[in-house]
Amino acid sequence: MLPKLFLRLFPKIKWQYMIVMLAVIIGISFLISQTSMQSAAMHSTAAQFPPSLVINLDSRQDRMSEFTEEFRSWPSPVERVSAVKYSPGWKGCSASHLKCVKLARDRNYPWVLVLEDDCTLTPGASEQFQALLPYLWQNRDNWDIFYGGVTVIKKSKRISYTPPIFEVSCYAAHFCLIHNSSYDKILNNYPGAIEDYKDPIDVYYANTLRIWTTTPFFAKQRVSESDIEKGEKDYTEMFNRSEQKLLNL
Structure with missing residues (x-):
């Protein structure tokens, strides 16, 4: 059918050229098909629950035991990452976060969830988080990091009512969702040598x-008991105040 059609449209074209043209058309069709498949695969990957990493010092198995119990019903296994021990503690914590981001980049994760071992979950946390994932992925060009809870809000604005999303300048890095476009932003701009760190992560x-x-x-x-600030720390009231501040927007 196709050869006859080409002969009608281009009667003076030799059959050798016709074969070449057909090969080009087939090649272009194949490339378009592959691109569509790659795009579909990308969206399929994004729909999956992000790989989860937890930072934990080798000397704090007590905290790891508490964390494991807290996350026993989490939708995916949480991989333990040996934290960097360094004094002052905030530098070791920062290096540990960077270690996780680098691990995610090296493994080509589309996004990664980085957790600290004192992270606790509210009832229904996994369901709430999973319900947000499609929106977060579709709008990933507009954010770099997503936090499951924050303290010390310096700036804030509402992005969406449904779901409730806010852009904030704040502290707390115990529950960080980071997508792959942010990996290099983090790793290339934070000082490389631990002794050169100037701010906590x-x-x-x-x-x-x-x-x-x-x-x-x-x-x-x-x-x-905090290895960074030395002594027992309770951030409950700070979380409550920050949450109320956002609810009032």
Whole structure:
């Protein structure tokens, strides 16, 4: 059918050229098909629950045990990443976060969930998080990091009512969803050598990246002995105040 059609349209074209033209058309069709398949695969990957990593010092198995119990019903396994031990502690914590981001980049994760081992979940947290994932993926060009809960809000504005999404400048990096377009932003701009670190990782994020969060918060921090600030820390009231501030917008 196709050869006859070509002969009618282009009667003076030799059959050798006709074969070449057909090959070109077939090749273009194949490329279009492959592009469509890759696009579909990308969206399929994005719909999956993000790989989850938890930062934990080798010396704090007590916190890891508490974390494991807290996340026993999480939709996907959480991989433990050995935290960097360094004094002051905030530098080791920052290096540990960067270690996770680099791991995600090296593994070509489309996005990654980075957790700290004192992270706690509110009832229904996994369902709330999963319900947000399609919206977060579709709008990933507008944010760099998503937090499951925040403290010390310096700036804030509402992005969406349904779902409730806010852009904030804030602290707390216990529950960080980071997509692949942000990996290089983080790794290329934070000082490479640990001795050169000037700010804790959450301060750096607050000053340089676009942070989104939601309400109600579904991830907070357990009251526990802190290796960074030395002593038992309770951030409950800070989370409550920040959440109320966003609810009032």
